[in-house]
Amino acid sequence: RKEVEQDPGPFNVPEGATVAFNCTYSNSASQSFFWYRQDCRKEPKLLMSVYSSGNEDGRFTAQLNRASQYISLLIRDSKLSDSATYLCVVNPHSASKIIFGSGTRLSIRP
Amino acid sequence: DTGVSQNPRHKITKRGQNVTFRCDPISEHNRLYWYRQTLGQGPEFLTYFQNEAQLEKSRLLSDRFSAERPKGSFSTLEIQRTEQGDSAMYLCASSLDDRFLSSGNTIYFGEGSWLTVV
Numbered sequence: 001r002k003e004v005e006q007d008p009g010p011f012n013v014p015e016g017a018t019v020a021f022n023c024t025y026s027n028s029a030s031q032s033f034f035w036y037r038q039d040c041r042k043e044p045k046l047l048m049s050v051y052s053s054g055n056e057d058g059r060f061t062a063q064l065n066r067a068s069q070y071i072s073l074l075i076r077d078s079k080l081s082d083s084a085t086y087l088c089v090v091n092p093h094s095a096s097k098i099i100f101g102s103g104t105r106l107s108i109r110p
Numbered sequence: 111d112t113g114v115s116q117n118p119r120h121k122i123t124k125r126g127q128n129v130t131f132r133c134d135p136i137s138e139h140n141r142l143y144w145y146r147q148t149l150g151q152g153p154e155f156l157t158y159f160q161n162e163a164q165l166e167k168s169r170l171l172s173d174r175f176s177a178e179r180p181k182g183s184f185s186t187l188e189i190q191r192t193e194q195g196d197s198a199m200y201l202c203a204s205s206l207d208d209r210f211l212s213s214g215n216t217i218y219f220g221e222g223s224w225l226t227v228v
Binding site: 004006008032034041042043044045046049087089091097098099100101102103 | 143145150151152153154155158166199201216217218219220221222
């Protein structure tokens, strides 16, 4: 089983739609969680951290469910510019490397 | 520019040649990571340093790969006797140390070094 698993997609949704991605992780002791965004042939960039209580940043909402070991990302009122690959990122514990999922591709159509 | 810097950005080499990539992290970051990414996959961890100490090395990293961070600042990743399967984007990232590696503090990537082995 992979340490971090994501649905690869692609998700193809119309502009203005709401779309959600889930990501599961295997290490129950994992401490910190992030969503990164990666555009084609570019480096990953931090989209948002994921806090235990859930957090929101504009149109983006991240949730953490420790009991079920998954994190989610919700994008509301999607824009064409949201088209990208979204990477789920887990830090198993503070003294280790960060582990990336394979990414979920999102394509927003006009 | 105070971000993570990598060079060369692109390298085309013949199979069997050696290549070296350099990474300059964000200046106050004492952790430095190397990842490899191929098309359709997320970044795969290769190795990381805390200052000049190499703390972990992935099983993905064969003996043809070596990374150094001699003075705890910049790092180099060398691939010897390159193979076509080494073609990928090599990403360097840096962060503050583990006391800060929690929600809100994470790693920051350079733009990557693209390797094509022909």
